[in-house]
Amino acid sequence: MANHKAAVNFEKLLSDESKDFKTIQILDAAGQVTQPELMPNLSDDQLVELMQQMVWSRVLDQRATALNRQGRLGFYAPTAGQEASQLASNFAMTKDDFLFPGYRDVPQLVQHGLPLSQAFLWSRGHIDGNKYPESLKAMPPQIIIGAQYIQAMGVAVGMKKRQSANAVYVYTGDGGTSQGDFYEGLNFAGAFKAPAIFVVQNNGFAISVPREKQTAAVTLAQKGVAAGIPAIQVDGMDPLAVYEVMKEARAFTTAGNGPVLIETLTYRYGPHTLSGDDPTRYRTKETDDIWLKRDPLVRMRRFLTDKGLWSQDQEDQLIEQVKTDIKAAINEADAAPKQKVTDFLNVTFEDQPQNIKEQIAEYSAKESN
Amino acid sequence: MAQKTMIQAITNALDLELADDKNVLIFGEDVGKNGGVFRATEGLQTKHGEERVFDTPLAESGIGGLSIGLALEGFRPVPEIQFFGFVFETMDSIAGQMSRTRYRMGNTRQMPITVRAPFGGGVHTPEMHSDNFEGMITQIPGIRVVVPSNPYDAKGLLIAAIRSNDPVLYLEHMKLYRSFREEVPDESYTVPLDKAAVVTEGTDVSIITYGAMVREAVKATENLAKENIKAEVIDLRTIAPLDVETIVASVEKTGRVVIVQEAQRQAGVGAQVASEISERAVLSLEAPIARVSAPDTPFPFGQAEATWLPNATDIENKVKEVINF
Numbered sequence A: 001m002a003n004h005k006a007a008v009n010f011e012k013l014l015s016d017e018s019k020d021f022k023t024i025q026i027l028d029a030a031g032q033v034t035q036p037e038l039m040p041n042l043s044d045d046q047l048v049e050l051m052q053q054m055v056w057s058r059v060l061d062q063r064a065t066a067l068n069r070q071g072r073l074g075f076y077a078p079t080a081g082q083e084a085s086q087l088a089s090n091f092a093m094t095k096d097d098f099l100f101p102g103y104r105d106v107p108q109l110v111q112h113g114l115p116l117s118q119a120f121l122w123s124r125g126h127i128d129g130n131k132y133p134e135s136l137k138a139m140p141p142q143i144i145i146g147a148q149y150i151q152a153m154g155v156a157v158g159m160k161k162r163q164s165a166n167a168v169y170v171y172t173g174d175g176g177t178s179q180g181d182f183y184e185g186l187n188f189a190g191a192f193k194a195p196a197i198f199v200v201q202n203n204g205f206a207i208s209v210p211r212e213k214q215t216a217a218v219t220l221a222q223k224g225v226a227a228g229i230p231a232i233q234v235d236g237m238d239p240l241a242v243y244e245v246m247k248e249a250r251a252f253t254t255a256g257n258g259p260v261l262i263e264t265l266t267y268r269y270g271p272h273t274l275s276g277d278d279p280t281r282y283r284t285k286e287t288d289d290i291w292l293k294r295d296p297l298v299r300m301r302r303f304l305t306d307k308g309l310w311s312q313d314q315e316d317q318l319i320e321q322v323k324t325d326i327k328a329a330i331n332e333a334d335a336a337p338k339q340k341v342t343d344f345l346n347v348t349f350e351d352q353p354q355n356i357k358e359q360i361a362e363y364s365a366k367e368s369n
Numbered sequence B: 001m002a003q004k005t006m007i008q009a010i011t012n013a014l015d016l017e018l019a020d021d022k023n024v025l026i027f028g029e030d031v032g033k034n035g036g037v038f039r040a041t042e043g044l045q046t047k048h049g050e051e052r053v054f055d056t057p058l059a060e061s062g063i064g065g066l067s068i069g070l071a072l073e074g075f076r077p078v079p080e081i082q083f084f085g086f087v088f089e090t091m092d093s094i095a096g097q098m099s100r101t102r103y104r105m106g107n108t109r110q111m112p113i114t115v116r117a118p119f120g121g122g123v124h125t126p127e128m129h130s131d132n133f134e135g136m137i138t139q140i141p142g143i144r145v146v147v148p149s150n151p152y153d154a155k156g157l158l159i160a161a162i163r164s165n166d167p168v169l170y171l172e173h174m175k176l177y178r179s180f181r182e183e184v185p186d187e188s189y190t191v192p193l194d195k196a197a198v199v200t201e202g203t204d205v206s207i208i209t210y211g212a213m214v215r216e217a218v219k220a221t222e223n224l225a226k227e228n229i230k231a232e233v234i235d236l237r238t239i240a241p242l243d244v245e246t247i248v249a250s251v252e253k254t255g256r257v258v259i260v261q262e263a264q265r266q267a268g269v270g271a272q273v274a275s276e277i278s279e280r281a282v283l284s285l286e287a288p289i290a291r292v293s294a295p296d297t298p299f300p301f302g303q304a305e306a307t308w309l310p311n312a313t314d315i316e317n318k319v320k321e322v323i324n325f
Ligand SMILES: Cc1ncc(C[n+]2csc(CCOP(=O)(O)OP(=O)(O)O)c2C)c(N)n1
Pocket: A104, A143, A144, A145, A146, A172, A173, A174, A175, A176, A177, A203, A205, A206, A207, A272, B029, B058, B060, B082, B086, B089
């Protein structure tokens, strides 16, 4: 047919769908406030506290790396570069909100209430690292990528049923958004209008695989659209923007409006983990340098210094204090009892079935000498 | 011939199969540019191109479906699951779909897929990476489960697996990756699937095992020899289906059995070996069948891994119990 017309213009649809999501920024890389009208409602003390947490996290990252090299720490996933994304998002939440961290989200977990010594024990592979007091509203860092998203949704649905005033917040990386569990978490939470904040920390790489290879979607935020939930991109190197967006998301979701998806644009300066990853195999120094110039600590330091709220002296003192605290936490972790197989047997079931009883006897004998 | 570690033997097998058959495809998380987190696919993308060796998005379920789809398109997929502890994410593809496709379509389709995955304890991974879930898969009809214990077998079994027209789960014990080298021929060869190997011959007791426990069993055997106990070590190599013939022949010769598995005691491969022996060779037995295994807890936190994992001493003690019965 000569004058047949295509029913659908797929090319146009594709470009429509690829429309960029807005990226929120408040504090630029130079430490200048670009959107004063969006400034979070934080007191001077709170602004300083947020900076202190980011400095704490940076020092922890350096010390953890050194301790790992000395064999005094086990598994460790570096966090430097992601301080705004991690600590500023956490800063907007309360202790009664429920945190589902991934393996890289130990800083949030400690700020949420996990003693640092326990975080170290977890890293070393000691069960005491995962014995959480009831008051700690969190699960241990998730290893199975995606699993935290569906479980967070479950807690959120439970909170809603109990008419809780709180919310759940959960983290994954850019790679994590490819998992089926990611979509299922978003979709269920949307369908149940559950109070959950889904955070995607897009640091550009899933181990070696660049973000562009994960999906044809132009943003990860747009994955919220299909689930019918609001989503936004934020400058993940800007602590003020991350805080403000998270704070508003919390207000929105705890008001009964359903979940929110937040994509933070960030970068990890270090290797994926300290278990043999070599970033020079898949990243260039040029890319590293671009992101180093966007450093969250640099911009917050400039901002606070201009306001007369921060000085080098203050920072140096803080760094010494953090190092002392880390040393104390390591000593505390060193004092943990020797890990035994009977410790595992005792907690595999609530009550001991026949096989476990037998094995407790066997391993008690083995481990007593 | 060259001395190779097990991981080098695996890379070598993949390289040869990629060269031998243009339908062989390798994919998974980080297998391309990065050469895999253990470097099992090191250099293969550069050599064979991105069409043949490529990274996927991060989703094991997707990797499973991709494998099945590519098999339907006539390819011979060799997907990698980065750690076997993550297998549950793709359980339906492995257990529910690829294993039963030949059966459910009355032999009109086949799934020549080799799923590779590192597994096993002793290397201090974080939680949920090392679990010995192999027993679970052995309950599934229609898929072979292969666990090499040394570089030579690793190469030959992997080539045989890739050439097989049925799905194979090929499990690579992380502790064995780089712990020793042995002579591995440069050229292509196969080690038959479904055949156990007699690693050490003996007349007093049969130690039946697989994977990293083969080394422990051999170590135990050396000590036992000093006390004049001649133990025979059987390496199952393919744990599903079992080579019952080799097992029974050994038991008929020795009359005593110690089955060793790194996995937890409950169910699992050892239980299946024990049932086969009790059904087929019970009258040859001079002592009850004994088992050495891990206890029935989830895979241990790293700090107690060494006590949790069975070792040569446990095997030695169990053998003596059986001998002195
Ligand atoms: C289900 C599952 N598959 C694979 C892995 C192995 N793995 C650990 S981290 C990682 C990359 C994750 O990347 P991303 O989600 O972007 O987070 P990032 O590590 O960059 O913070 C992979 C593939 C895992 N832990 N869980």
